Amino acid sequence: MLRRSLLYWGALLPLLALNLFPFAVAIDTIYRAKSGDMSAFWAGMWVRTELGISLVNSLVIALATAIASTLVALPAAYALSRFRFRGRQAISETLLGTQMLTPIMLVLGLSQMVSGMGLTDTRAALVLLYSAFQVPFAVWMLRGYIDAIPIELEEAALLDGASRRQILGSIILPLSVPALLVTATFAFITAFNEFVLALTLLRSSSNFTLPLRVNALTAGRYAVDWPDVMGAVLIASLPVLIMFVGLQRYMLRGLRLSLGAT
Amino acid sequence: MQNRLLQNRALLLLLLAPSAVATALIALVPVLLLVRMSLSEVSRFGRIGAYVGWENFARLAEDPLLPAILLRTGIWTGSVVAGTMLIALPTALILNERFLGRGLAQFLVLAPWAISVASMAVVWRHALTDEGGLLNRLAVAAGLLDRPIPWLGSVPLSFGFEILIAILVSVPFSTVILLAGLSSIPADIYDAARLDGARAVDRLKFLTLPLLRPFIWIVLIFNIAYVTNSFPIIWILTQGGPANGTDILVTYLYKLAFTFGRLDEAAALSILLLCGLAALTVLMLRTLEHPAHA
Numbered sequence: 001m002l003r004r005s006l007l008y009w010g011a012l013l014p015l016l017a018l019n020l021f022p023f024a025v026a027i028d029t030i031y032r033a034k035s036g037d038m039s040a041f042w043a044g045m046w047v048r049t050e051l052g053i054s055l056v057n058s059l060v061i062a063l064a065t066a067i068a069s070t071l072v073a074l075p076a077a078y079a080l081s082r083f084r085f086r087g088r089q090a091i092s093e094t095l096l097g098t099q100m101l102t103p104i105m106l107v108l109g110l111s112q113m114v115s116g117m118g119l120t121d122t123r124a125a126l127v128l129l130y131s132a133f134q135v136p137f138a139v140w141m142l143r144g145y146i147d148a149i150p151i152e153l154e155e156a157a158l159l160d161g162a163s164r165r166q167i168l169g170s171i172i173l174p175l176s177v178p179a180l181l182v183t184a185t186f187a188f189i190t191a192f193n194e195f196v197l198a199l200t201l202l203r204s205s206s207n208f209t210l211p212l213r214v215n216a217l218t219a220g221r222y223a224v225d226w227p228d229v230m231g232a233v234l235i236a237s238l239p240v241l242i243m244f245v246g247l248q249r250y251m252l253r254g255l256r257l258s259l260g261a262t
Numbered sequence: 263m264q265n266r267l268l269q270n271r272a273l274l275l276l277l278l279a280p281s282a283v284a285t286a287l288i289a290l291v292p293v294l295l296l297v298r299m300s301l302s303e304v305s306r307f308g309r310i311g312a313y314v315g316w317e318n319f320a321r322l323a324e325d326p327l328l329p330a331i332l333l334r335t336g337i338w339t340g341s342v343v344a345g346t347m348l349i350a351l352p353t354a355l356i357l358n359e360r361f362l363g364r365g366l367a368q369f370l371v372l373a374p375w376a377i378s379v380a381s382m383a384v385v386w387r388h389a390l391t392d393e394g395g396l397l398n399r400l401a402v403a404a405g406l407l408d409r410p411i412p413w414l415g416s417v418p419l420s421f422g423f424e425i426l427i428a429i430l431v432s433v434p435f436s437t438v439i440l441l442a443g444l445s446s447i448p449a450d451i452y453d454a455a456r457l458d459g460a461r462a463v464d465r466l467k468f469l470t471l472p473l474l475r476p477f478i479w480i481v482l483i484f485n486i487a488y489v490t491n492s493f494p495i496i497w498i499l500t501q502g503g504p505a506n507g508t509d510i511l512v513t514y515l516y517k518l519a520f521t522f523g524r525l526d527e528a529a530a531l532s533i534l535l536l537c538g539l540a541a542l543t544v545l546m547l548r549t550l551e552h553p554a555h556a
Contacts, residue, residue: 195380
């Protein structure tokens with residue numbers, strides 16, 4: 001076991017080193033420039049980069065996206081899992097197809113649409129678009145889970161005289177909670193880290209999300225304060241890293257279930 | 263009873279409606295707007311003017327930069343997808359085994375997923391341009407370099423690093439999908455194969471890889487779609503420069519639209535990209551429907 005473990009770790013080492021390299025660069029950059037009082041650096045960086053407001057923006061947008069996309073997707077996932085109807089196959093394929101749409105190729109049309117709605121430079125526009133882009137994936141994830149809930153449960157409840165609403169509320173919803181959490185986590189991560197739409201739709205610095213803030217600290221400037229930038233990058237990565245520590249097992253299991261159902 | 267549970271048209275429509283609206287919001291409205299823009303004159307502020315027919319497409323066809331960019335997009339997609347696959351498959355095979363510290367290894371493999379691609383690109387840009395930075399110090403200390411160099415100085419080197427970073431960014435997702443595929447393979451068929459005297463190499467070649475094939479296809483197709491459209495790495499590292507030397511279709515599209523203000527031509531280019539994607543999607547659905555012939 002020990003020999004095999006060492007062998008596997010050795011084989012993974014080059015990839016792990018490359019993965020950790022950006023973190024090493026960030027920490028190295030900070031410590032090379034700032035010796036002495038590190039808490040003064042972090043506090044100063046926090047103010048100079050206006051990181052707080054971006055962190056709030058990103059968290060609010062990502063959380064709203066996670067909730068909205070999951071709630072919109074759940075009924076459709078249930079319908080596709082349980083109902084047998086003409087066009088079901090076509091809907092599934094359309095969903096799979098839309099999953100391949102990326103924001104960049106639609107960015108012009110999207111920005112026209114958003115300006116037509118009067119939502120340019122608002123966080124609401126990002127929540128709307130992120131949620132919509134996330135829905136196909138969310139439907140697909142949730143459907144895999146619901147397929148795994150035995151339909152006999154519902155039939156038994158129906159025999160006992162439960163209404164459709166009761167079935168949805170007291171059987172499907174509680175049993176889907178883990179699936180909802182996993183699906184919402186994926187949506188959160190995607191929205192938290194999105195770049196192209198934020199770059200195109202946001203103008204005012206007070207609306208910037210974290211990726212946009214990090215970019216704005218470096219792009220088109222003569223003098224870049226790199227330790228500040230690296231500090232901001234590290235803080236910006238923390239929320240999702242922490243989620244990974246706690247949730248990676250559930251995320252993998254969720255994907256497995258959904259892939260199995262495809 | 264089956265009827266009551268499974269066939270209720272009004273309820274069905276009600277359940278599907280929210281997702282249908284959301285899908286229309288990204289897949290229908292913007293596409294129609296793009297079609298309209300691509301066939302009209304559009305001012306640099308986005309005001310849609312007179313109908314001009316295929317003129318925007320004709321101007322794109324005459325764009326002297328486009329052939330090289332198209333070729334570079336092909337090289338970009340091909341090398342990133344191939345590189346990702348070559349790393350993700352063995353990584354998933356290893357992570358599917360039992361060994362000490364597997365949870366930690368898995369976390370470190372997934373770690374790049376936690377950083378936004380934009381931040382990742384910013385850090386790499388600094389690492390590659392900072393002459394006193396970690397990369398140069400390591401390279402000098404290892405005897406690879408006599409003195410620090412600016413890594414983003416030449417087009418081939420810049421593009422090479424952009425490919426490397428894109429691979430690193432794509433590996434976590436691909437590994438996760440393959441890992442999900444691997445764990446769906448029942449363990450007892452391996453036991454049976456082992457009893458029959460199949461060696462590890464044979465088990466990999468005749469059991470694992472064939473059973474994994476649908477998942478490999480999923481990874482390939484999604485990576486092709488995502489990598490062709492991956493924008494932040496090139497945008498942040500080199501903005502497609504120097505002299506359009508690292509532009510791919512999507513960075514050029516963004517430049518056309520938001521740097522040069524040629525929104526109508528950019529819309530035409532978007533439409534062409536969408537057609538390419540549609541073709542890829544049809545291919546994907548065919549493949550997933552008939553995995554045996556894949």
